[in-house]
Amino acid sequence: MRADFELDIGRKTFASGLLLEVIAVLRRCRPGDLVALLGDDKSVGPELETWCRFTGNSLLDATAEQGRTRWVFRCGAVPVPAEDNRPVGSRLWLYTNFDCNLHCDYCCVRSSPTAQRRELGLARVQRITREAAELGIKEIFVTGGEPFLQEDIDEILISCAAAAPTTVLTNGMLFTGRRAESLRALPRDRIVLQISLDSATPELHDLHRGPGTWARTREGIQRARAHGFRVRLAATVSTDTEAEAFRQFLDEEKIAADDRVIRRIALRGSASDGVAVSRADLVPEVTITADGVYWHPVGAEDTDLLVTRDIFPLSECFAAVRRAFDREGEHANKLARIFNCA
Numbered sequence: 001m002r003a004d005f006e007l008d009i010g011r012k013t014f015a016s017g018l019l020l021e022v023i024a025v026l027r028r029c030r031p032g033d034l035v036a037l038l039g040d041d042k043s044v045g046p047e048l049e050t051w052c053r054f055t056g057n058s059l060l061d062a063t064a065e066q067g068r069t070r071w072v073f074r075c076g077a078v079p080v081p082a083e084d085n086r087p088v089g090s091r092l093w094l095y096t097n098f099d100c101n102l103h104c105d106y107c108c109v110r111s112s113p114t115a116q117r118r119e120l121g122l123a124r125v126q127r128i129t130r131e132a133a134e135l136g137i138k139e140i141f142v143t144g145g146e147p148f149l150q151e152d153i154d155e156i157l158i159s160c161a162a163a164a165p166t167t168v169l170t171n172g173m174l175f176t177g178r179r180a181e182s183l184r185a186l187p188r189d190r191i192v193l194q195i196s197l198d199s200a201t202p203e204l205h206d207l208h209r210g211p212g213t214w215a216r217t218r219e220g221i222q223r224a225r226a227h228g229f230r231v232r233l234a235a236t237v238s239t240d241t242e243a244e245a246f247r248q249f250l251d252e253e254k255i256a257a258d259d260r261v262i263r264r265i266a267l268r269g270s271a272s273d274g275v276a277v278s279r280a281d282l283v284p285e286v287t288i289t290a291d292g293v294y295w296h297p298v299g300a301e302d303t304d305l306l307v308t309r310d311i312f313p314l315s316e317c318f319a320a321v322r323r324a325f326d327r328e329g330e331h332a333n334k335l336a337r338i339f340n341c342a
């Protein structure tokens with residue numbers, strides 16, 4: 001993980017002067033900057049984690065490098081807006097697959113045309129949605145990879161929509177041919193299409209997502225609307241300036257407030273820059289993939305966000321996420337924020 005400041009602390013610990021060095025570097029930091037400490041004494045790790053928790057910073061990473069350890073922490077809380085807390089278990093995310101027709105340079109789960117599909121599969125989705133309905137789930141979000149690459153996506157989405165109102169995250173580029181047939185089968189009153197569009201003009205969108213993708217996404221948005229779907233537009237941006245420019249575009253297009261999502265690039269997956277988010281920064285939103293149950297969709301293949309490999313029974317998987325959240329609370333965690341993916 002890259003850092004804004006690199007500090008070689010040698011054998012120093014909190015008992016032998018490390019704190020003074022850390023404070024000195026923090027004085028030069030802006031909120032959100034990442035600080036790396038490279039040291040020879042592993043005992044620094046637990047102390048650094050405790051210090052981070054009590055001081056409102058966040059330990060993000062610890063890696064071994066040639067017999068030494070490199071810790072990375074972020075200065076201050078994640079700069080994302082807080083929202084009302086959603087109860088854990090009211091939202092359910094399903095990663096139907098991990099392959100994608102695109103290869104965006106900031107994809108938080110490293111999807112691409114060559115990524116392995118790692119499919120959740122219709123049978124598992126049907127069991128999940130049946131049990132989720134019994135647990136009183138309020139919203140389902142279906143994402144990937146690109147969900148519309150799957151031939152049985154219509155059956156998957158019908159199963160989700162029967163359990164709860166469902167939003168599908170898509171790049172909107174596959175609504176032709178037999179996939180347009182898949183769209184026709186879906187209940188418009190229970191399914192919303194959240195289509196990724198990063199900018200008002202092609203340059204920025206195409207820079208991250210590939211040449212020509214902006215124009216094809218715009219066509220996809222029109223097709224989805226022509227099929228009678230409610231469409232939300234979701235932008236992933238790097239700066240406040242980009243966010244403001246997109247907001248102006250949405251105003252001009254008269255997009256309703258509920259149909260707008262603007263979020264920052266997260267430093268996860270393929271991204272080489274962005275907002276570094278740790279488990280302590282995120283209010284959990286139960287996220288199920290073929291590989292298990294994760295804390296949040298923004299890191300749905302990262303081991304630090306894996307809660308359990310066991311999906312069933314779903315009641316136990318929800319309980320496991322709640323228990324993990326309670327444990328975070330026991331550490332006086334004050335940092336958790338909603339990181340909006342939808």
Ligand code: SF4
Pocket residue numbers: 100101102103104106107108109110111112144145146171
């Ligand atoms: S960001 Fe979305 S469209 Fe881009 S590679 Fe990842 S899953 Fe595919």
